[in-house]
Amino acid sequence: MMAWLSINFHALAATLRKLAGSPLSSFFSICVIGIALSLPTGIFVLLQNIETLSGNFTGSPQISLFLSKDAGSAEVSEIEKRLKGNPGVDHFRFVPKEEALGEFRKDAEFSDVVTSLSQNPLPDAFVVFARENSAKNLENLHQEMLKWPKVAHVQLDSNWARKLDSFLKLGHVATSILAVLLGFALIFITFNTIRLQILTQKDEIEVAKLIGATNTFIRRPFLYLGALQGLAGGIAAWGIIAAGLHFMNGAIQELAELYSTRFILANLGIRESLLLFFLSACLGWLGAWLSVSRHLWQLDSGSQ
Amino acid sequence: MISFQAVGKRYPGGFDALKNITFSIERGEMVFIAGHSGAGKSTLLKLVAAIERPTSGSILVRDQNLGRMKRSAVPYLRRNFGLVFQDHKLLFNRTVFENVFLPLQIGAFDPREAGSRVRAALDKVGLLGREHAYPVELSGGEQQRLCIARAIVNRPAILIADEPTGNLDAEYSGIIMDMFKSFNQVGVTLLVSTHDEAMLRKLRPRVITLHQGELAP
Incomplete structure (x- = not known):
């Protein structure tokens, strides 16, 4: 148990060192992931807000x-x-x-x-x-x-409300498609950044393998790196959306005052935010896994 | 401990690096592989360490058939070996201590004991004072000794060294050979390749001589 903890601790520490060792490129990767994720998530937030807004009217047709x-x-x-x-x-x-x-x-x-x-x-x-x-x-x-x-x-x-409802449904489908596509984009981005990271550590991987490291051991720090990068990207997306809503709410308040109502756009709830972080970490992990596995596979097939 | 039965290794392209090699090495033996460069010494060591697989014949190491071994089992086999490479294969972005610590980390060694293990290994090769240095700060001979420290920190049953004195002068070679002899005295099986005739005359070990991929009589 102690050894297992120690291995994971070392892997995590190595990962953080790697992220901190190239702050600019880490920052850029995280930003790209954040922007990619903020698009479907942002649209989802807007749709949710429209839903709550229209819910006030459709309550009693x-x-x-x-x-x-x-x-x-x-x-x-x-x-x-x-x-x-x-x-x-x-x-x-x-x-x-x-x-x-x-x-x-x-x-x-x-x-x-x-x-x-x-x-x-x-x-x-x-x-x-x-x-x-x-x-x-x-x-x-x-x-x-x-x-x-x-x-x-x-x-x-209630006719108009029902029409709006079907438009919202359409919007949800479109957002889901966008989310799936950009989820793939996240995997590919991670795949590539991890590949670059692997190339800088080719020697370490080779030596580790020669002295008895399992593939699991070699994968571990890269998986941490992918997951952390994905998680940071998810947090960045959350920040982008929060900032966007903040600026939009200023304009919306003016508009709402003209209609003498009160309305502000709400951000993701805690559950949705946690889900966003979890999913982005998972996708980053998956991208990293694919990247390392491909490299290990190439190593193994090259040594026969 | 190690047994070769009619082993051949043909590389893609048709080059036969080894042909019909048969021999066996008992536990605790010290065996040197001699021969000119290109005779197949490195290939033979790579086959023992399961870095390469034979194209014919069978190799048994600790009663395991390497040719039929699952890829996922290879790492656990390698942990029985200490490998000393001609080009050292040190990690230049890690300190001396971290380089020697690596095999223990891989083997999930208890971290509380690992520190003293690493220092013991460094002490044996005379690098105890250099723990915090980086490999670039070491001389060629010191780098070779660091490589040896990394190979023995796991207390392996078999030490495999490829031309460990290849680039060293006679004095350093002597020091390293003395180390190997002392490992052998505590029961480690040694398999060393060399083209250093003087060394062989001095140590008089058991010698397997290769000539163009075949056993020389």
Whole structure:
């Protein structure tokens, strides 16, 4: 156990010495990995933020039910009765045409237009909140309401949210593809930097093999190097995203104030951050493993 | 300990470095391999240390058939050997101490004991005061002794040395041969290649002479 610890400790120390021994090239490698990783991760963060933002709206999809203009109070109470009796409806609000017009009148932009009108062009309407927000339930309600008397138009206000949802899904797929591609890039980058490191230590590897080092022993410090480099790249990516969000939030706050809402982009949560670090370390490890194994394989096949 | 049975080694390209070599070496023997350069001395030592594999015949080292040995088993076989190379193969970015420490590190030796082992090995070759020096600071003879210290730190059963006195003057050669004799006296099997006739006349060991890849009568 002591010996095993000592071996790993020595390997780790040697790795850190190597990283510190060529600070500039280590820094550049880490930056390249960081930039490569920050791309898919950054897009993922943005998508997550859009999701939380749209979640605020999609929470309770509304159905707007417009009556035809010749509908009288009898028809209104008939519709009211049907809405009350419908199990798919949670609650609803009647918006008489006078109230709708009043809303417009309050709006500075429309008040001139409204006052110039000789009669109210708006119909009576109901705003209906569904009990269940599943697409199927909403669609059923929509179809049923269309069949009711004196109903001119039924608008499903959740349509845009559903469209956004499918766009987000598309975005997730695209990000996943990008993440896989750049994950490969990370492996290749590590493969190459480790290969260069191996070339500078060819003699050490040769001597170690001659005096009885197993391939595992020879691989170990390079695996540490690959994993550490990957991990540092992951941390760099996290830093790049944090800095990017910081600058974007400044601009977004101004924008949000114009819309009189409050919204800031959130960074990766702890679990996602740890996952990012873990994955980047694993990919670095894999790249290093491939690199050393290839070198060892060449050594072995060359000595026969 | 070591036995060759009709061993041949043909390199890619058709050159026969060794042809039909048969001999055996018992535990605790001191055997010299003599012959002109190009006679196959280095190839023979490489075959013993499983650095190369024979193309015909069989080699047994400690009852293991090297020709059929799995690649993954080779490192453990090598830990029975101390190897002294003609070109030393020292690591120039490591100190004298670290160079000798390397085999212990590879063999997962208890780190608390390793330090005294390394110093004992350096003491035997007369380099105890130079632990913190780097190999470039050493003379050719000292580098050879450092290489020997690295070979013996593991207390190997078999010491294999390829032209250990090749580039050294007579005085240094004498010192190194005395060392080898003392290792042999504590039971280490020695296999040394040399083209130094004077050395052979002085030590009168058992000699295997190679001539153009074959055993000379």
